[in-house]
Structure formats: structure tokens, C-alpha cells
Amino acid sequence: MSSPTTQELEEFRKEASAWLKENRPAEPDFMLPLTFMEVGTEEQFDFLRDWQRKCYEAGFIGAGWPKEYGGGGMHQKFQEVATKEMERQRVPIMLNAIGLNWTGPLLLDMGTHEDRAIYLKGILTAEDIWCQGFSEPDHGSDLGNAQTKAVRDGDDYIINGSKIWTTQGNFAKYMILLARTNPDAPSKYKGLSFFLAPMHVDGIETTPIRKLTGEYGFTQTFFTDARIPADCMMGEEGQGWAVAMRTLEYERGARGGQGGGYTISMPDVSKIFDLAKTAMRNGKPAIEDPVIRDQLTQFMIEARSIALSAKRQSLTPLIQEKPHSLPLSSKVAWTEFIRRLNEFAISLQGTKAAYYVGEEDAVEGGIWQRGYLNAFSATIGGGTSQIQRNIIGEHVLGLPKS
Amino acid sequence: MDMVGTIGLTEEQADLLEVATNFCRDKSPIEKVRELLEDDLGYDPDVWKEVAELGWLAIALPEEYGGVGLSLAEVVPVVEQMGRNLMATPFVSTSIAAQAIIAGGTEAQKKTYLPKIAEGMAATVALSEDNGDWDLLNIEASANLEGNGYMLSGTKTFVCDAHSAEIFIVSAALDGGSAKLFIVEKDMLPEGSIRRETVIDETRRSFKLCLDGVGVHEIQMMDVNQADAALAHIHMVQALLLSAEMCGGAFSTIEYTLDYLRTRKQFDKIVGSYQALKHPIVDAHISYEHARSHLYSAAHNFDKQGEQEVAVRMAKSKAGEAFSYAADRSIQFHGGFGFTYECDAQLYRRRSLWCEHMAGDGAYHREKLAALMF
Numbered sequence: 001m002s003s004p005t006t007q008e009l010e011e012f013r014k015e016a017s018a019w020l021k022e023n024r025p026a027e028p029d030f031m032l033p034l035t036f037m038e039v040g041t042e043e044q045f046d047f048l049r050d051w052q053r054k055c056y057e058a059g060f061i062g063a064g065w066p067k068e069y070g071g072g073g074m075h076q077k078f079q080e081v082a083t084k085e086m087e088r089q090r091v092p093i094m095l096n097a098i099g100l101n102w103t104g105p106l107l108l109d110m111g112t113h114e115d116r117a118i119y120l121k122g123i124l125t126a127e128d129i130w131c132q133g134f135s136e137p138d139h140g141s142d143l144g145n146a147q148t149k150a151v152r153d154g155d156d157y158i159i160n161g162s163k164i165w166t167t168q169g170n171f172a173k174y175m176i177l178l179a180r181t182n183p184d185a186p187s188k189y190k191g192l193s194f195f196l197a198p199m200h201v202d203g204i205e206t207t208p209i210r211k212l213t214g215e216y217g218f219t220q221t222f223f224t225d226a227r228i229p230a231d232c233m234m235g236e237e238g239q240g241w242a243v244a245m246r247t248l249e250y251e252r253g254a255r256g257g258q259g260g261g262y263t264i265s266m267p268d269v270s271k272i273f274d275l276a277k278t279a280m281r282n283g284k285p286a287i288e289d290p291v292i293r294d295q296l297t298q299f300m301i302e303a304r305s306i307a308l309s310a311k312r313q314s315l316t317p318l319i320q321e322k323p324h325s326l327p328l329s330s331k332v333a334w335t336e337f338i339r340r341l342n343e344f345a346i347s348l349q350g351t352k353a354a355y356y357v358g359e360e361d362a363v364e365g366g367i368w369q370r371g372y373l374n375a376f377s378a379t380i381g382g383g384t385s386q387i388q389r390n391i392i393g394e395h396v397l398g399l400p401k402s
Numbered sequence: 403m404d405m406v407g408t409i410g411l412t413e414e415q416a417d418l419l420e421v422a423t424n425f426c427r428d429k430s431p432i433e434k435v436r437e438l439l440e441d442d443l444g445y446d447p448d449v450w451k452e453v454a455e456l457g458w459l460a461i462a463l464p465e466e467y468g469g470v471g472l473s474l475a476e477v478v479p480v481v482e483q484m485g486r487n488l489m490a491t492p493f494v495s496t497s498i499a500a501q502a503i504i505a506g507g508t509e510a511q512k513k514t515y516l517p518k519i520a521e522g523m524a525a526t527v528a529l530s531e532d533n534g535d536w537d538l539l540n541i542e543a544s545a546n547l548e549g550n551g552y553m554l555s556g557t558k559t560f561v562c563d564a565h566s567a568e569i570f571i572v573s574a575a576l577d578g579g580s581a582k583l584f585i586v587e588k589d590m591l592p593e594g595s596i597r598r599e600t601v602i603d604e605t606r607r608s609f610k611l612c613l614d615g616v617g618v619h620e621i622q623m624m625d626v627n628q629a630d631a632a633l634a635h636i637h638m639v640q641a642l643l644l645s646a647e648m649c650g651g652a653f654s655t656i657e658y659t660l661d662y663l664r665t666r667k668q669f670d671k672i673v674g675s676y677q678a679l680k681h682p683i684v685d686a687h688i689s690y691e692h693a694r695s696h697l698y699s700a701a702h703n704f705d706k707q708g709e710q711e712v713a714v715r716m717a718k719s720k721a722g723e724a725f726s727y728a729a730d731r732s733i734q735f736h737g738g739f740g741f742t743y744e745c746d747a748q749l750y751r752r753r754s755l756w757c758e759h760m761a762g763d764g765a766y767h768r769e770k771l772a773a774l775m776f
Contacts, residue, residue, distance in 0.1 A: 269405050270405060273776050276776075287776065290769070293768075293769070293772040293776075294765060294768050294769070294772070296772065296776065297768040297769075297771045297772045297775070298768065300405070300716075300771070300775060301696070301716045301719060301720055301768075301771075302692075303405045303406070304405065304406060304407040304695075304696065304699070304716060305692035305693075305695060305696065305720065306692075307405065307406035307407060308406070308407050308409050308692075308695035308696060308698075308699050309691055309692055309695040311406075311408075311409045311695075312409055312694075312695045312698065315409065315410070315411045315698070317411060317415075317416040317419055317420070318411060318419075318694070318698060325687070325691060326691060329687075329688045329691060332688070333688055333692070386677070386681070389677075389680065389681040389684040389685070390677070390680065390681075392684045392687065392688070393674070393680040393681070393683065393684045396687070397656075397660055397683065397684065397687060398660065398664060399660070399663055399664060399672075399674035399675065399680050399683075400664070400672045400674055400675040401675060402675050402676070402677050402680060
């Protein structure tokens with residue numbers, strides 16, 4: 001497919017922009033989740049599912065996926081434009097993040113025609129919610145050591161074990177599941193297989209996990225002799241690690257082809273100026289304090305570092321020496337930035353830093369306090385910042401494994 | 403407030419990047435950099451000649467004065483690659499002086515000097531003084547009307563490549579008033595008016611310039627109405643080109659350190675496998691990548707009014723931070739070897755200290771940014 005012209009993209013952007021303005025749902029009377037990892041209540045879920053379906057029907061989700069599977073059949077660049085516009089207008093996030101942005105592109109990349117025909121449309125409409133079964137209670141960052149077992153029995157596999165940090169586990173119809181099919185394989189990685197597993201079968205139970213914020217969003221998922229059909233295995237037995245690694249590349253945005261829509265709403269960086277103007281230090285607005293001014297400026301520089309580096313990825317001559325550097329570095333850079341930005345925003349509130357969501361006098365309803373605590377979901381989930389540094393050190397800088 | 407900024411790359415930038423990458427790597431291997439540390443001239447005159455022949459001095463000069471008619475955006479990749487290889491030539495000094503003439507010279511001065519610079523004449527600026535202030539308006543050197551010219555007095559510091567420069571862009575307070583600019587030719591200077599300074603970056607040649615007793619004809623004064631604008635422009639040019647040098651330097655520092663971390667063994671393990679070393683070098687690398695994004699954003703926006711200053715000041719602040727952190731850690735991560743003169747980490751650290759503290763350090767630029775942004 002030939003690349004669209006700037007003019008074509010701009011026209012599409014205008015179309016998306018106008019539609020979003022027109023159709024943006026009214027602010028509900030409950031707090032919306034900041035990210036897809038914080039969908040804790042039925043009302044939040046219903047609201048976001050409805051919104052995703054509308055965006056899809058309007059052609060602004062899955063625009064780059066093939067028509068035969070329910071997509072828009074357009075160049076992926078159109079979807080990127082629509083996604084950016086959603087982010088810019090700060091409309092509600094897309095609910096089915098794991099389906100849209102990890103599983104979907106994975107299926108288009110490595111899946112069979114049958115897999116795509118079965119799953120992709122339901123991902124786009126948010127009819128079929130997807131969750132991910134990678135992490136285990138005893139093996140957080142050490143994914144290769146997953147111990148959940150899958151034992152072949154006729155046309156089925158019987159699953160036993162437990163997965164943790166299952167985002168939307170209680171809502172999901174399917175799970176991308178990494179399980180051990182051969183405990184005796186020569187290496188831990190070779191004993192793993194990858195499944196597109198149904199969740200609504202006997203023997204699978206989900207228990208909500210209460211997060212540090214007091215809210216919900218994740219579950220622990222227990223498998224007790226749960227039977228799943230053998231043909232939902234993706235790839236061959238023993239190839240699970242490679243498929244899981246490819247999935248992580250989509251998860252971290254290191255590969256393109258996503259169904260689209262932003263799924264994590266970034267705090268509005270410019271709002272820290274408002275905070276600094278209203279917060280008082282020694283009887284004067286904090287924004288007059290030279291130290292605060294320097295800190296604010298450093299955050300501005302860093303915000304641009306991240307945005308400019310994302311844009312630089314398309315300037316080939318400026319990335320050719322280490323092509324994986326920017327994609328692999330972006331996760332640790334922006335997640336840590338968001339955490340520290342929220343922390344700084346709290347520090348601008350004086351004694352009111354100590355209020356929390358629920359207190360009517362809390363600054364902006366306590367959004368920064370909640371944002372700070374929630375920011376750890378991204379610095380820990382999807383590979384902690386420390387694991388990210390190992391990955392960059394090993395895969396970009398050529399250092400030996402730790 | 404634009405939180406995201408803009409970035410782009412012209413075809414000419416990409417071409418120059420490729421040519422300069424190869425040229426600087428071939429002409430300035432580290433052994434040669436080391437040899438030149440001891441050399442009075444401090445650079446290889448044949449390489450300087452080649453730089454001129456490549457037309458790099460003409461890149462950002464207008465066509466009517468013998469230039470190529472591109473912009474400083476195209477000079478950035480060249481200086482970045484010079485920085486990568488610690489290449490010493492009067493290229494940066496001359497580029498800054500040329501920009502000063504473009505921004506503040508009279509038509510006659512542009513016609514006289516720019517074509518010569520385009521062909522390889524070295525030039526420099528003499529703006530700093532003993533007070534160490536980055537504010538180019540805070541000067542004591544003076545120019546007093548005398549006959550059909552001016553008598554200069556005072557001392558300028560950090561006049562780079564003064565030993566090679568044919569012309570000097572000098573700032574002086576006119577009759578005790580505000581700063582004005584003069585173009586002083588080498589043969590207008592009495593014997594002994596330049597003295598070499600001992601500076602932390604031994605790849606550079608920096609001098610004091612004594613102006614006492616230097617008389618210049620009135621035609622040597624630059625456009626009086628443009629002096630403030632020219633000084634502001636020079637400051638931006640310096641900051642941009644230093645950022646380019648620093649990004650280049652940070653890249654090489656990290657590569658040099660990685661070579662060691664990939665091969666050195668302690669306690670039966672390659673030291674780069676230890677996270678205490680691996681994680682900070684990754685942080686240094688990400689910081690460098692961010693600095694480079696800012697650099698090419700500053701290059702892209704250099705001719706855009708309203709965008710330039712924010713982009714350049716951010717680039718300078720970020721590049722200084724990135725280069726200094728990488729080079730500081732480079733010494734430490736080389737252990738005992740890092741403490742020796744033989745280890746190249748010192749070359750990078752000395753270079754980074756120079757660059758970070760010329761034309762405003764990070765805090766200085768951030769203070770200006772704050773005033774621009776909120």
C-alpha cells in the first residue's frame with residue numbers, strides 16, 4: 001500500500017477531529033479511569049465499551065487493519081493520525097487495549113487467517129475483551145520462568161496454575177496465555193507455549209486485586225483443571241517465548257500496526273503551571289520561586305525530550321546507528337517522567353499535598369495524588385524500569401546479560 | 403506553551419551528516435587527537451584546508467557573498483561529527499564570527515569578509531571578559547572616538563583560535579555606553595596582544611586578547627543599530643554549535659565506555675554485566691538520545707522566529723547535562739585506569755566541562771526559558 005500524502009492525512013485528521021468534537025461523550029458523574037489498567041467498576045466498563053464501539057463504527061479505530069477482518073483497509077498512517085487526534089482532544093481512552101494494540105497486531109503479524117477471522121472484529125467493537133496471562137505471582141519480571149502448566153489431553157490442554165496482574169481479567173472473554181507445555185525442555189524458554197485462550201470455561205476464576213490507590217483494575221486469575229481447545233495454541237508447542245516476546249514489542253510500542261486509540265491518558269503537563277501559580281510559598285505564588293521555576297523548566301525540557309524523540313524515529317538518517325534505541329528507550333523514559341511529574345505536582349500543593357481523593361478540599365479532586373500512585377503501574381508493569389534498563393543495556397548497547 | 407516541539411531533517415542535512423561522519427572519523431582518530439594536544443597550533447592545517455575545500459565554511463553564508471545559501475541547520479551535523487571525534491580546527495570559531503558579520507556587519511563588511519571566510523579564512527569572536535559573565539552585554543572593554551576611528555581598551559578572554567584568526571569580532575562599550583561590535587583585523591593588533599590561556603580542554607587553543615592601544619578606523623565598526631541583535635544572535639549560534647559538539651562528544655564518551663564495559667573482567671565477570679554499571683550507562687545513553695532530539699529540533703527551528711530561542715536554550719541545557727553525566731561516569735567506570743591521563747575519559751570530561759560552561763550553563767538557560775515560557 002502506498003504511503004498517503006500529507007494532504008490526505010490532513011483531511012483525515014480534520015474528519016476525525018470534527019467527529020470527535022461532535023461525538024465526545026458528556027463527562028459522567030463518576031471518575032473515569034486514567035488508563036485501561038484502572039477499569040474497576042461496571043459503570044466505567046460500560047461507558048468505555050460504548051465509546052470504543054462508536055469510535056470503531058465511525059472509522060477511527062482499526063482504520064489500518066484489513067477490511068476482510070472488520071478493519072478500515074486503509075494505510076496504517078491514517079490510524080496513527082486518528083489516534084493522535086483522540087489524544088490531543090483528551091477524549092476518553094480506548095477500553096480494549098490488549099486486544100487492539102497487542103493481540104490484534106500480533107494476529108495480523110503471526111496469526112493464521114482463521115485466527116484473524118475469528119478474533120479481530122470482536123476486538124475492534126470491544127465486544128470481546130482481551131486480557132494477558134503472562135506474569136505469575138512468583139515470577140513478576142522473570143517471564144521466561146512461567147510455571148502455569150498446560151498438559152495435552154486429547155483435543156484439549158488442561159491448564160493449572162495462576163496468573164497475576166490480569167488487566168480487565170474479570171471482563172475478558174479471551175486471554176493471551178503463556179504456559180509451560182514441557183517442564184523438561186532443555187531451557188526454560190523452550191518449554192513454553194502461547195495460547196489464545198477462552199476465559200469463560202470451567203476452572204478459570206478471577207479475583208480482583210485492590211491496588212495501592214484503593215481502586216480495582218487487575219485480577220489474579222486461577223486455573224484449576226481448566227480445559228481449553230488445543231487448536232487455540234498460537235504457533236507450535238515450545239514456540240511460546242518467541243510469540244510472547246513479539247507481543248511485548250507491540251505492548252511497548254516498538255512495533256507498529258496497532259488497532260489504535262490511546263489507552264493511557266497522560267496528565268496535562270501544562271497544568272503544573274496552574275498549580276505553581278496558585279500554590280503559595282512564603283506568602284508568594286510558588287511560580288515566583290527560582291527553584292520552582294528551574295524545576296518547572298526541567299519538566300518542560302523533559303516533556304519535549306520524549307515528544308521529540310518519538311518524532312525523530314521517523315527521521316531515518318538520525319536513527320540508523322542504533323535503530324532500536326529510541327523505541328526500546330521510550331517506555332522507561334516516559335513512565336518515569338509521569339511518575340516524577342505527579343510527584344512534583346503534589347509537592348506544589350503545600351500542606352494540601354496530604355489530601356486525597358474523596359476530600360472536597362483536595363487540589364483538583366486529588367488527581368495528582370491518585371496519578372502518582374497509579375504511575376507505578378506503568379513503571380512496574382510491562383517490564384519494570386529496571387528490567388527496561390537491562391533490555392536497553394543488552395539489546396541496544398551490547399552489554400552482556402546480568 | 404508548546405509541550406511537544408517540532409523536528410525535521412533536510413536532505414542537505416542528511417547528506418552532510420553522512421559525509422561529515424566519514425570525514426571526521428578518518429581525519430581525527432584518537433591517536434591524532436592525542437598528538438595535537440601537545441602541538442602549538444592544536445590542529446592539522448591540511449585538514450583545515452580540506453574542510454574549507456569541502457565548502458563547509460560556506461554552508462550557511464548567503465549566496466551573494468560567496469556562500470551556499472543554506473542555514474546553520476546544515477552546519478549542525480558537521481559540528482556534531484567534529485565533536486564525536488574531538489576534531490580541532492577553527493571551524494566553529496569561524497562559523498560564529500561569520501554569523502556575527504551576517505547579523506551585525508555593514509554591507510561593505512559583508513562584501514569584504516564573508517567571501518574570504520567562505521574560501522577558508524579563519525575568524526573568531528572576542529566577547530567574554532574577566533568577570534566570567536555569560537551576559538554578553540556585561541562588558542568593560544571600551545571604544546572611544548578618536549579622530550576618524552576608535553581607540554579600544556580592555557581585555558577579552560576565551561578568544562578561541564586567536565592564533566589563526568585573520569579577523570576578530572570584538573565587543574566594546576562605545577564611549578562608556580552600550581556594547582558595540584568591531585571587526586579588528588590581525589594586522590591592526592600590536593605585537594604581543596594575544597596570550598595563550600591554559601584551559602581545561604586541551605584540544606582547544608584559547609587566548610586572551612589585550613585591546614589596549616588598538617586603534618581602528620571607523621569603517622571597522624559594525625552596524626551600530628544591529629549590535630544588540632547581533633550579540634543575541636551570536637549567543638544563540640554559540641549555544642547551538644556547542645550543543646552539536648556536546649551531542650557528538652556524548653555519543654563517543656558512551657561508545658568509549660561501552661568498549662570497556664564489554665571487555666573488562668572483574669570477579670570472573672565482564673563488568674558490563676553488573677547492573678550498578680549497566681543501568682547508569684543506559685541512563686547516560688537515554689539522556690544523550692534526548693539531547694540529540696533537542697539538538698535537531700533546535701537546528702530545525704533555528705531560523706524560525708519565536709521558536710528558535712526556546713529550542714536552542716533547551717538543547718544547550720540538555721546537551722550539557724547529558725555530556726557531563728556521561729563523561730563523569732566514564733571516568734568512574736574505568737576504575738583505576740580512569741584516573742590516568744592515558745584513559746580517554748579525561749579528554750571527554752575536560753571537553754564537556756568546557757562546553758557546558760561556555761555560552762551559558764544549564765541553569766542559566768533554564769532561567770531564561772522560564773521567563774520565555776511562563
